[in-house]
Amino acid sequence: MNLSIFKTIAILFVALAATVVQAGVRPEALQLKGYDLAPNGDRLSVYAVHCSNRTEPVISSAEGVRKWCSEGQCFRDKIAAAKAACENSFRDRVAQSK
Numbered sequence: 001m002n003l004s005i006f007k008t009i010a011i012l013f014v015a016l017a018a019t020v021v022q023a024g025v026r027p028e029a030l031q032l033k034g035y036d037l038a039p040n041g042d043r044l045s046v047y048a049v050h051c052s053n054r055t056e057p058v059i060s061s062a063e064g065v066r067k068w069c070s071e072g073q074c075f076r077d078k079i080a081a082a083k084a085a086c087e088n089s090f091r092d093r094v095a096q097s098k
Contacts, residue, residue: 025053025090027082038062051086059085 029050036044042062049057049070059070059081067074068081071088075081 025051025086027079027086028052030059030078030082033058036060049082049085051089053086053090055086055089057085057089 027049031048031050033046033048036046038044042065044060044062046058046060049059051057057070059068059078061068061078066076068078069075070081070085073081073084073088075084
């Protein structure tokens with residue numbers, strides 16, 4: 001067999017495995033890390049999200065505003081933001097391993 005066929009099969013296997021594993025990545029806990037100031041002067045609550053893939057992405061919320069953000073994505077629900085943060089951390093980890 002040609003070496004490029006093996007490479008193609010290996011790439012497809014890694015992509016399939018990443019898709020299957022990603023479905024299982026979820027937030028397990030939130031921990032208040034502290035407070036920060038946004039560029040516009042708003043006070044932010046900053047939380048570390050402990051994910052099942054052992055990453056700790058960060059989400060934040062402006063004081064008095066029911067909007068949670070992680071890496072430019074904002075949600076009305078804290079849990080939705082935590083899930084997105086975990087999924088993004090998984091994608092980042094897979095991208096770094098390539």
